[in-house]
Amino acid sequence: xxxxxxxxxxxxxxxxTGPKTIHFWAPVMKWALVVAGISDLKRPVESxxxxxxxxxxxxxxxxxxxxxxxxxxxxLLASVNFFLGTVASVQLSRLFVYHRSLGKSYxxxxxxxxxxxxxxxxxxxxxxxxx
Numbered sequence: 642x643x644x645x646x647x648x649x650x651x652x653x654x655x656x657x658t659g660p661k662t663i664h665f666w667a668p669v670m671k672w673a674l675v676v677a678g679i680s681d682l683k684r685p686v687e688s689x690x691x692x693x694x695x696x697x698x699x700x701x702x703x704x705x706x707x708x709x710x711x712x713x714x715x716x717l718l719a720s721v722n723f724f725l726g727t728v729a730s731v732q733l734s735r736l737f738v739y740h741r742s743l744g745k746s747y748x749x750x751x752x753x754x755x756x757x758x759x760x761x762x763x764x765x766x767x768x769x770x771x772x
Contacts, residue, residue, distance in 0.1 A: 657713040668718040675721060678728035686739040691754035694732040701726020 708719035
């Protein structure tokens with residue numbers, strides 16, 4: 642039984658999507674984006690960027706599909722992209738609800754989501770000192 646486990650591990654090491662390939666390490670590193678997106682759920686919605694979240698959503702959606710088409714199929718990369726798109730869609734919905742709560746119409750809300758005004762940090766600039 643132990644010999645079978647060693648064979649299975651060796652098979653995993655030598656596979657086309659195993660840890661000796663970029664097909665393994667790219668998705669492992671991409672999980673950092675998903676973790677960062679989840680931690681951003683605690684951030685105030687005013688500090689989120691709609692354009693960034695839209696880009697993450699599109700990346701997740703497009704690459705999830707692509708990972709299931711390519712040969713060899715890369716289920717690890719498909720899963721990380723699926724979760725990346727999911728987290729970004731949650732953030733986009735938070736932004737949408739926030740802008741609607743400010744009394745904006747639908748066109749104004751979509752414009753605010755994808756303009757840079759929502760991504761600008763609110764930093765107070767000190768007045769210059771008198772000489």
